[in-house]
Amino acid sequence: SSLATTFLDLPLANPLMNASGVWCSVASQLEALLESESGAMVTKSCTLDPRNGNPEPRYRVLDGNKPWGSINSMGLPNEGFPYYLRYTERHDYETKPLFISISGLTLDDNLAMVDSLKDAVTPAILEINLSCPNVPGKAQLGYDFDAMDTLLAEVTSGYGQRQLGVKLPPYFDIAHFDEAAAILNRYPSVAFVTCINSIGNALVIDINTESVIIKPKDGFGGLGGDYVLPTALANVNAFYRRCPEKAVIGCGGVKSGHEAFLHILAGATLVQMGTALYEEGPGIFTRVKAELLEIMKQKGYENLADFHGKLKTL
Numbered sequence: 059s060s061l062a063t064t065f066l067d068l069p070l071a072n073p074l075m076n077a078s079g080v081w082c083s084v085a086s087q088l089e090a091l092l093e094s095e096s097g098a099m100v101t102k103s104c105t106l107d108p109r110n111g112n113p114e115p116r117y118r119v120l121d122g123n124k125p126w127g128s129i130n131s132m133g134l135p136n137e138g139f140p141y142y143l144r145y146t147e148r149h150d151y152e153t154k155p156l157f158i159s160i161s162g163l164t165l166d167d168n169l170a171m172v173d174s175l176k177d178a179v180t181p182a183i184l185e186i187n188l189s190c191p192n193v194p195g196k197a198q199l200g201y202d203f204d205a206m207d208t209l210l211a212e213v214t215s216g217y218g219q220r221q222l223g224v225k226l227p228p229y230f231d232i233a234h235f236d237e238a239a240a241i242l243n244r245y246p247s248v249a250f251v252t253c254i255n256s257i258g259n260a261l262v263i264d265i266n267t268e269s270v271i272i273k274p275k276d277g278f279g280g281l282g283g284d285y286v287l288p289t290a291l292a293n294v295n296a297f298y299r300r301c302p303e304k305a306v307i308g309c310g311g312v313k314s315g316h317e318a319f320l321h322i323l324a325g326a327t328l329v330q331m332g333t334a335l336y337e338e339g340p341g342i343f344t345r346v347k348a349e350l351l352e353i354m355k356q357k358g359y360e361n362l363a364d365f366h367g368k369l370k371t372l
């Protein structure tokens with residue numbers, strides 16, 4: 059069996075990569091991802107200028123010894139767009155593809171970053187984050203369909219119809235899947251969707267301290283890990299069914315070959331890891347690769363195409 063795949067006509071050794079935001083904010087982390095066995099990698103969502111982000115503690119795993127998931131309200135800390143643009147200029151694209159994630163605070167900031175990327179003519183693949191839930195006072199684009207439509211119209215024309223993708227928040231209503239997909243399908247150059255970002259504004263309470271466990275936003279933060287897997291699979295499959303011309307990248311609740319297999323069965327071409335990578339480090343890619351291969355062997359699948367998107371219904 060083989061994990062080899064392609065994405066936007068690029069060859070990948072395997073479908074596994076990090077989720078934006080995890081182990082990808084600074085050069086040392088990006089170099090560790092490059093050296094890891096991931097098939098691809100993505101940078102931390104960036105703004106035009108560097109940001110410190112929210113006060114700490116701003117990331118916690120829940121039930122520490124056996125983390126069922128995580129909650130975070132990082133607040134978009136990042137080194138600023140120029141830092142990541144410089145990394146795209148020195149990345150080794152022969153080793154693995156690189157995605158660059160942007161999350162501008164304004165439409166103009168997003169357009170400025172897109173314009174610089176277009177001029178840079180870099181092989182890096184643009185993933186526009188429409189779903190950061192943790193910038194106080196800023197509603198996320200993914201839940202404002204008019205704003206999302208406007209952004210995509212401006213960005214796709216600004217990017218000269220070059221292929222790009224969007225990172226979406228989870229949706230929980232069939233009508234919302236329909237509406238979001240209808241907008242996305244009007245932009246053929248949006249070649250992929252990454253589902254899902256964290257489930258926004260959850261609240262974790264510690265019974266011993268009778269307190270919330272992260273400092274920003276009175277403890278409200280994005281949920282990741284085991285808790286989000288069924289929602290992640292639903293969003294992957296919903297957009298896989300509704301956007302036949304686009305690829306879907308699955309993200310949410312992947313911590314072993316098992317969940318990676320489920321995401322691919324549901325329609326994901328690539329699979330991202332966030333919480334599990336945060337807790338285990340880049341060695342996780344070696345483990346999950348072996349686990350996924352083992353499951354494929356048990357089931358008699360030679361390659362990913364043998365089961366990609368082949369989820370059965372009853």
Ligand SMILES: O=C(O)c1[nH]c(=O)[nH]c(=O)c1I
Nearest residue numbers: 131132133134190192256280
């Ligand atoms: O708080 C963050 O930095 C953050 N946290 C998330 O869970 N998703 C995001 O897209 C972002 I930009």
